[in-house]
Amino acid sequence: MLTKWESEQRIIRLQTELRARQIDGALIIYPIDVYYFTGTRQNATLWVPAEGNPLLLVRKSLSRAVKESLIEETRPFPSSKEFPALIPAEAKTIGLTFDVIPVQQYQYYGKMLPGREFVDISAVNREIRAVKSAWELERMRESGARLCEVFRQLPEFLRPGMRELDLAAEFECRLRKAGSEGYVRMRAFNQELFQGLAVSAATAGHPGFFDGAVTGRGLSAASPHGASAEAIAPGTPVLVDYTGIFQGYIVDMTRIFVIGDLDPELRRAFDTALAIQEQLVANLKPGAVCEELFLASAAMAEGAGLARNYMGAPGENARFVGHGVGLELDELPVLAQGFKAPLQAGQTIAIEPKFVLPGLGVVGIENTFAVTEGGGEKLTDLPDGIVSL
Amino acid sequence: MLTKWESEQRIIRLQTELRARQIDGALIIYPIDVYYFTGTRQNATLWVPAEGNPLLLVRKSLSRAVKESLIEETRPFPSSKEFPALIPAEAKTIGLTFDVIPVQQYQYYGKMLPGREFVDISAVNREIRAVKSAWELERMRESGARLCEVFRQLPEFLRPGMRELDLAAEFECRLRKAGSEGYVRMRAFNQELFQGLAVSAATAGHPGFFDGAVTGRGLSAASPHGASAEAIAPGTPVLVDYTGIFQGYIVDMTRIFVIGDLDPELRRAFDTALAIQEQLVANLKPGAVCEELFLASAAMAEGAGLARNYMGAPGENARFVGHGVGLELDELPVLAQGFKAPLQAGQTIAIEPKFVLPGLGVVGIENTFAVTEGGGEKLTDLPDGIVSL
Numbered sequence: 001m002l003t004k005w006e007s008e009q010r011i012i013r014l015q016t017e018l019r020a021r022q023i024d025g026a027l028i029i030y031p032i033d034v035y036y037f038t039g040t041r042q043n044a045t046l047w048v049p050a051e052g053n054p055l056l057l058v059r060k061s062l063s064r065a066v067k068e069s070l071i072e073e074t075r076p077f078p079s080s081k082e083f084p085a086l087i088p089a090e091a092k093t094i095g096l097t098f099d100v101i102p103v104q105q106y107q108y109y110g111k112m113l114p115g116r117e118f119v120d121i122s123a124v125n126r127e128i129r130a131v132k133s134a135w136e137l138e139r140m141r142e143s144g145a146r147l148c149e150v151f152r153q154l155p156e157f158l159r160p161g162m163r164e165l166d167l168a169a170e171f172e173c174r175l176r177k178a179g180s181e182g183y184v185r186m187r188a189f190n191q192e193l194f195q196g197l198a199v200s201a202a203t204a205g206h207p208g209f210f211d212g213a214v215t216g217r218g219l220s221a222a223s224p225h226g227a228s229a230e231a232i233a234p235g236t237p238v239l240v241d242y243t244g245i246f247q248g249y250i251v252d253m254t255r256i257f258v259i260g261d262l263d264p265e266l267r268r269a270f271d272t273a274l275a276i277q278e279q280l281v282a283n284l285k286p287g288a289v290c291e292e293l294f295l296a297s298a299a300m301a302e303g304a305g306l307a308r309n310y311m312g313a314p315g316e317n318a319r320f321v322g323h324g325v326g327l328e329l330d331e332l333p334v335l336a337q338g339f340k341a342p343l344q345a346g347q348t349i350a351i352e353p354k355f356v357l358p359g360l361g362v363v364g365i366e367n368t369f370a371v372t373e374g375g376g377e378k379l380t381d382l383p384d385g386i387v388s389l
Numbered sequence: 390m391l392t393k394w395e396s397e398q399r400i401i402r403l404q405t406e407l408r409a410r411q412i413d414g415a416l417i418i419y420p421i422d423v424y425y426f427t428g429t430r431q432n433a434t435l436w437v438p439a440e441g442n443p444l445l446l447v448r449k450s451l452s453r454a455v456k457e458s459l460i461e462e463t464r465p466f467p468s469s470k471e472f473p474a475l476i477p478a479e480a481k482t483i484g485l486t487f488d489v490i491p492v493q494q495y496q497y498y499g500k501m502l503p504g505r506e507f508v509d510i511s512a513v514n515r516e517i518r519a520v521k522s523a524w525e526l527e528r529m530r531e532s533g534a535r536l537c538e539v540f541r542q543l544p545e546f547l548r549p550g551m552r553e554l555d556l557a558a559e560f561e562c563r564l565r566k567a568g569s570e571g572y573v574r575m576r577a578f579n580q581e582l583f584q585g586l587a588v589s590a591a592t593a594g595h596p597g598f599f600d601g602a603v604t605g606r607g608l609s610a611a612s613p614h615g616a617s618a619e620a621i622a623p624g625t626p627v628l629v630d631y632t633g634i635f636q637g638y639i640v641d642m643t644r645i646f647v648i649g650d651l652d653p654e655l656r657r658a659f660d661t662a663l664a665i666q667e668q669l670v671a672n673l674k675p676g677a678v679c680e681e682l683f684l685a686s687a688a689m690a691e692g693a694g695l696a697r698n699y700m701g702a703p704g705e706n707a708r709f710v711g712h713g714v715g716l717e718l719d720e721l722p723v724l725a726q727g728f729k730a731p732l733q734a735g736q737t738i739a740i741e742p743k744f745v746l747p748g749l750g751v752v753g754i755e756n757t758f759a760v761t762e763g764g765g766e767k768l769t770d771l772p773d774g775i776v777s778l
Binding site for chain 1: 492493582634702
C-alpha cells in the first residue's frame with residue numbers, strides 16, 4: 001500500500017512544478033495518475049491547487065476510494081452545478097494531461113469551468129513520475145525478483161513442437177500465480193500490449209505497430225502482436241519478453257532460449273547485444289544524456305556490422321534502446337534519438353538491445369535497471385546468457 | 390481475415406452517415422476503428438472523404454499494413470508539410486472520434502489542417518459498429534463456441550483451497566491455448582479489464598471502479614479488479630466471468646460454480662437472474678427499447694425482494710443489465726436507464742443479471758446474444774445452471 005508520506009511528497013512535487021509554471025492548479029483525471037497521487041485507482045478526479053489541500057472527487061466506488069485514499073478530503077463527485085464552486089475562482093489557469101485525456105473529457109471540464117484556461121501538463125506529470133522514491137525502488141526490486149522467479153521456471157515447460165501460444169500460456173499461467181496483475185498500462189495513444197511476447201525463429205521478426213524492436217506475429221490481424229500459433233522448432237531462438245506487475249509496478253525483461261544449438265551468426269549478434277548492455281549499464285549514471293547513450297549503442301551495432309538489424313526488422317528499425325518503466329510501461333526517460341535530457345538518480349529503465357535477423361530470428365537481452373551514481377542497478381537479477389535446453 | 394467486401398460496406402455506411410450530417414470527411418485514427426474499416430491494426434490514419442476513395446497513411450509497420458490493408462491507397466504517413474495536400478481543401482468539416490482521441494492528437498491534426506472545423510463523430514462511429522454483418526455474426530458465434538469450450542473444462546481444475554488467483558491463472562492458461570487474443574479493448578475513458586474475473590464468496594462483492602455489477606478485489610489498490618489471493622472455500626459461489634477474443638471479436642459470459650452446496654438464499658437469487666435473462670431474451674428483438682428492457686429487469690429484481698442487491702453492492706448498484714460487445718467490450722447498445730434507442734437486428738449484447746449479497750457472495754448469469762426477429766440468439770451456448778462439484 002502506498003504511504004501517506006509518499007502521496008504527500010508527490011503532491012508537493014506537483015505543486016512546486018505548477019507554481020514554477022504559473023499554473024494555478026491541476027485536474028488529475030487519468031486513472032493511473034490519480035492512483036499515483038492518491039493511492040486509489042477508483043473512478044475519480046483529483047484537484048490539486050498550486051497551494052493548499054488537494055480534493056478527491058469520486059464517482060465509483062466511493063466506499064472503496066474512501067478506504068484507500070490518502071487524500072484527507074475524499075468525497076462523492078458533485079453534480080455539474082456544484083462542481084465549479086469546488087474549484088476556486090482564482091484558479092484561472094488549470095493543468096490537464098493532454099497526452100491521454102480524450103477531447104470529450106476536455107470539453108466536459110471546459111463547459112463546467114467556463115473562463116478558465118486549460119494548459120497541457122503532460123510533460124511535467126511524466127517527469128515527476130520518472131524519478132522513483134526509495135519506496136518505489138523497493139517495489140521495483142520486488143517486481144524484478146518475482147518476475148525472475150517465473151523466468152527461472154521456463155526450462156520446465158519449454159518443449160520442441162509446442163506452439164508459441166502454448167509457451168505464452170504456460171508462462172502467463174505461472175506469472176499470474178506469482179501474483180502479476182496482468183494489465184499492462186501504456187500511455188502512448190496507439191499502443192497495446194498483452195503481458196508480453198513469446199516468439200521464435202523467423203516469426204519473431206515480423207514487423208508491427210508496437211514501438212519496440214519486436215512485435216511478433218500474433219494470432220490475427222486484429223491482434224497483431226505476441227505469440228502466434230507457429231510451432232517452436234529446435235535450433236531456433238525463442239525470445240521471451242515479459243512484464244511483471246506487482247502493486248502496479250512494472251518491470252520488463254527478455255531472455256533467449258534454444259532447444260539444441262543456435263546458429264553462430266545469432267550467437268554473435270547476441271554477444272553484441274550483451275556488449276551493448278554492458279556499456280550502457282556502466283554509463284547509467286546521473287548526467288548521462290539519453291540520446292548519447294542510444295547513439296553509442298547504435299555505433300556498437302554498426303561496428304559489429306549489424307546496423308540494419310538493430311532494434312527492428314531492416315527498414316523498420318526503432319531508434320531507441322531503452323524506456324522508462326514504473327506504473328506504466330512507457331515512462332520517461334527514453335534512450336532514443338532526440339531525447340537530450342540527462343539521466344537522474346532513481347529513474348528506472350528497461351534496456352533492450354535486440355537484433356532482428358530476417359529468416360533466422362531475433363536475439364537480444366533486456367533487463368530493468370535503476371540509475372545510480374555507480375551505474376545501472378540490475379532489478380531483474382537473473383543470468384543474461386542464452387539458456388540451451 | 391476481414392474481406393474486401395466487408396471493408397467496403399463499412400466505409401459506405403460511414404460515408405452515408407457523414408453526408409447525412411454535412412460532414413466532408415472523417416479522420417479515423419483510433420487503432421481498433423482503423424482496423425474495423427481497413428482490416429489492419431497497424432499504427433495508421435485513415436482518411437474517409439464523404440465521397441470518393443479512402444486513403445490509409447501508415448506510420449508503422451508499413452510492410453505489414455500493405456499486406457493486410459483492404460484500402461487500395463495504402464501509403465507511408467507523409468511529413469507534416471505534405472499531409473495537408475492529401476486532405477482536399479473542400480473538406481471544411483472533418484469528423485474525429487472525440488470519445489477516445491487525446492487532446493494532443495486533436496491539436497496535432499488541427500495544426501496541420503488550419504481553417505477546418507473538427508466535429509465529433511463518436512456516436513456515429515459507435516452506432517455503425519453496433520450492428521454486425523452476417524460475416525461478423527459468424528465471428529461472434531465462433532468466439533462464443535471457443536469460449537464455451539474453456540468454461541466446460543473448469544470442473545477439471547477448480548479445487549477447494551486454491552486461491553481465486555490460481556483459478557484465474559488456470560482458466561486464463563486454457564483460454565489462451567484455445568486461441569484467445571487476451572487484450573480486451575474497452576472504449577470508455579477510465580475502464581480497464583484484464584481478461585475477466587474469477588472471484589468467490591464475499592470477496593466477489595467488493596465494490597469497484599468497473600462499470601459492471603462485479604469488480605472483485607484484485608491483487609492491490611493499483612490493480613483493484615479481478616481475482617484476489619483469497620482461498621476458495623466450499624459452499625460459496627465461485628463467479629467466473631470471462632471474455633474470449635478471437636480475430637478481435639469479443640464474447641462475454643459468466644457461470645457460477647460451487648464446491649458442495651449453496652445457501653438457499655443464493656440459489657433463489659440465482660433463479661431470479663435466470664428468470665430475468667429468460668424475459669430479456671424473449672424481448673431481444675428489433676424495436677424493443679433498451680431502457681425499457683432494463684427497467685423491466687429491475688422490476689423483476691424488486692418483485693423478488695432483491696432490488697438493493699441488483700447489479701452491484703447495495704448503494705453502488707449499476708443501472709444497466711446488458712452491453713453491446715464486438716471489437717470492444719463496451720459497444721452499443723446499452724440496456725440501461727437513459728438509453729431510449731430501439732434494438733436493431735444484428736446487434737450483439739452481453740446480458741448479465743447479477744445479485745450481490747453482502748457477506749454471502751455474488752450470483753448471476755451472463756451470455757452473449759444476437760438480436761433477431763425471434764428474440765435473442767445465444768452465442769455462448771452452454772447450460773446456464775450452477776455447476777456443483
